[in-house]
Amino acid sequence: MNTVDLLFYFFSTLALGGGILMVLSRHPVSAALFMIVSLVSVAALFVLLEAFFLAILQVLVYAGAVMVLFLFIIMLLDVGPEGGKVSRIKMISGLAGCLSFGILSVLLIQFVQIDVSHSANWPTLQTDKAVSGNFLLFSNSVKNFGFGLFTKYMLPLQVAGFLLLAAMIGVIVLSKKSLSVDKEN
Amino acid sequence: MFDPDFIFMIGLKVFFAFLMIGAVMTMAGYSVLAERKVSAWMQGRVGPNRTVLPLVGYIPFFGRFLKGLGIFQPLADGLKFLFKEEIIPGHVNKFYYNLAPIVALVPALTTMTVLPFGEFFNSDGESVPLMLANLEVGILFILAVSSLGVYGIVLAGWSSNSKYPFLGGIRSSAQMISYELAMGLSLLPIFLWVSQPGSGLLGLSLVDIVQSQSNSAWLFLVQPLSALIFLIALFAETNRLPFDMPESETDLVGGFHTEYGGFKFGIFFVAEYAHIVVGSAIFTLIFLGGWHFLPWIADPWPANWIGTIIGIAWFLAKTLFLIFFFIWIRWTLPRFRYDQVMNLGWTKLLPLALLNLLFYVLLVTWLDQSSL
Numbered sequence: 401m402n403t404v405d406l407l408f409y410f411f412s413t414l415a416l417g418g419g420i421l422m423v424l425s426r427h428p429v430s431a432a433l434f435m436i437v438s439l440v441s442v443a444a445l446f447v448l449l450e451a452f453f454l455a456i457l458q459v460l461v462y463a464g465a466v467m468v469l470f471l472f473i474i475m476l477l478d479v480g481p482e483g484g485k486v487s488r489i490k491m492i493s494g495l496a497g498c499l500s501f502g503i504l505s506v507l508l509i510q511f512v513q514i515d516v517s518h519s520a521n522w523p524t525l526q527t528d529k530a531v532s533g534n535f536l537l538f539s540n541s542v543k544n545f546g547f548g549l550f551t552k553y554m555l556p557l558q559v560a561g562f563l564l565l566a567a568m569i570g571v572i573v574l575s576k577k578s579l580s581v582d583k584e585n
Numbered sequence: 586m587f588d589p590d591f592i593f594m595i596g597l598k599v600f601f602a603f604l605m606i607g608a609v610m611t612m613a614g615y616s617v618l619a620e621r622k623v624s625a626w627m628q629g630r631v632g633p634n635r636t637v638l639p640l641v642g643y644i645p646f647f648g649r650f651l652k653g654l655g656i657f658q659p660l661a662d663g664l665k666f667l668f669k670e671e672i673i674p675g676h677v678n679k680f681y682y683n684l685a686p687i688v689a690l691v692p693a694l695t696t697m698t699v700l701p702f703g704e705f706f707n708s709d710g711e712s713v714p715l716m717l718a719n720l721e722v723g724i725l726f727i728l729a730v731s732s733l734g735v736y737g738i739v740l741a742g743w744s745s746n747s748k749y750p751f752l753g754g755i756r757s758s759a760q761m762i763s764y765e766l767a768m769g770l771s772l773l774p775i776f777l778w779v780s781q782p783g784s785g786l787l788g789l790s791l792v793d794i795v796q797s798q799s800n801s802a803w804l805f806l807v808q809p810l811s812a813l814i815f816l817i818a819l820f821a822e823t824n825r826l827p828f829d830m831p832e833s834e835t836d837l838v839g840g841f842h843t844e845y846g847g848f849k850f851g852i853f854f855v856a857e858y859a860h861i862v863v864g865s866a867i868f869t870l871i872f873l874g875g876w877h878f879l880p881w882i883a884d885p886w887p888a889n890w891i892g893t894i895i896g897i898a899w900f901l902a903k904t905l906f907l908i909f910f911f912i913w914i915r916w917t918l919p920r921f922r923y924d925q926v927m928n929l930g931w932t933k934l935l936p937l938a939l940l941n942l943l944f945y946v947l948l949v950t951w952l953d954q955s956s957l
Contacts, residue, residue, distance in 0.1 A: 429681075429743065433740075436736070440733075452720060452721065452722055452726075453721075453722050453725070456722055456725045456726050456729045457725075457729075459729040459730070459732075459733065460725065460728060460729035460732060463729075463732075463733060464728075464729055464732030464733055464765070465732065465762060465765065468732075468735055468736070468739070468758050468761065468762055469758075469762065471736075471739055471743075471758065472739075472755065472758045472759065472762075475739070475743050475751070475754070475755060476755060541721070542721060542722055542787070542789055543787070
């Protein structure tokens with residue numbers, strides 16, 4: 401067990417513990433803060449894999465922007481531990497929980513069943529930063545991320561972009577509508 | 586795991602980290618003094634001129650000069666913060682109230698790990714940047730970590746459980762998110778410009794951005810609009826006037842730190858000035874050529890340890906000028922209203938940054954195609 405292993409166990413405990421506490425804590429602000437702890441710990445796990453770019457994106461997007469908005473909304477609505485409505489659609493929540501648990505266990509079983517000999521076929525990390533035109537290197541350099549995104553994964557990237565655009569327009573339309581109703585009242 | 590080399594390496598890093606923190610904190614402390622002195626100078630006052638260490642005041646001429654300069658004022662202020670009674674109001678959420686100053690200070694001090702401040706020439710004459718950690722994506726690291734700084738303010742505002750701090754915290758979170766976008770977008774053309782084909786430089790690395798400006802144009806001459814947008818967003822992100830929404834003492838009493846006193850207030854104060862120091866250093870590195878002499882002129886100093894020291898001093902001089910610029914703006918411009926801040930961020934700065942990005946994308950493509 402070397403230092404990296406120790407750090408791995410430390411941060412994975414923090415990530416899982418943060419996640420569990422997020423679900424269990426009664427106060428929404430505490431829940432949001434535990435979620436931030438969990439997200440930052442996952443970023444630290446990325447750092448241990450030397451995927452600095454992914455780690456930074458994790459912090460920049462999730463911990464730095466999305467969670468600030470979450471906190472903003474929680475504080476603006478002033479939801480306390482006793483505030484907020486208990487979700488009535490417990491059936492759906494239960495179903496969603498069961499489904500995610502099922503998918504996770506299938507993944508886990510699949511992963512455990514992989515023979516150790518297969519690990520020879522896993523892609524190995526290439527440390528050189530040169531971007532090759534013929535095949536995509538499995539590497540942690542930023543250039544390769546960009547190269548992959550704009551060549552092999554161009555279509556998924558565009559689809560994701562359009563999905564986000566549609567969601568954004570939807571939000572604008574919905575919020576505009578409620579505003580005009582308010583004015584009429 | 587515990588071989589001596591490893592421990593020595595860790596120890597050396599810790600030592601350098603302490604040196605760096607010491608330097609930045611000293612600069613933060615003395616920017617407070619600079620703030621008071623410059624504001625006094627602009628308003629025709631004298632500023633702090635009474636604090637003096639025992640005995641030093643009796644040195645003829647020199648002692649009086651130091652006293653008039655107020656050079657010992659930060660020391661006295663620091664002691665005052667330390668020895669003041671810590672009052673925790675009864676109505677606050679104690680855990681988050683105590684957590685908030687820590688959350689505010691840690692990101693401010695973490696950003697300096699990837700901050701290069703000079704270059705060192707090894708025995709082969711190659712330039713090695715002086716910094717704690719040479720990260721390939723240093724500028725993104727700074728953006729990511731400084732975006733965490735808002736939690737300190739938001740938590741302080743919320744946990745104080747009182748109206749004015751709460752308003753300060755809410756305003757601050759809205760402002761941070763609005764100006765982060767413009768800030769990120771204003772940097773994208775810089776990344777494009779620096780990582781031109783053949784140069785072998787990577788635009789996301791702060792060292793490479795500085796090296797691209799050696800013996801050629803500074804980036805604020807190449808991209809003045811990016812520099813302007815970045816500077817405005819920097820003012821907003823560091824909560825400086827005219828953007829000090831979370832504090833705005835004229836309408837929110839003291840803003841997010843109304844309920845804080847003593848050392849906890851001191852930590853917020855130091856964190857704000859540490860943000861200014863680091864922000865000025867980043868602007869110097871990206872747009873003002875870092876430690877390089879002047880645009881289009883090669884560094885006149887020799888490539889050895891003397892050059893290293895002059896380079897660091899030159900970088901510090903530029904950074905100090907920017908800190909002065911921050912103070913200058915604060916005592917020149919009045920504060921925006923909250924809706925004006927939002928308006929400026931979303932309807933002026935963001936479209937401008939997008940247009941700027943589009944322009945430089947087209948320009949870089951054209952330059953590439955015509956292979957100039």
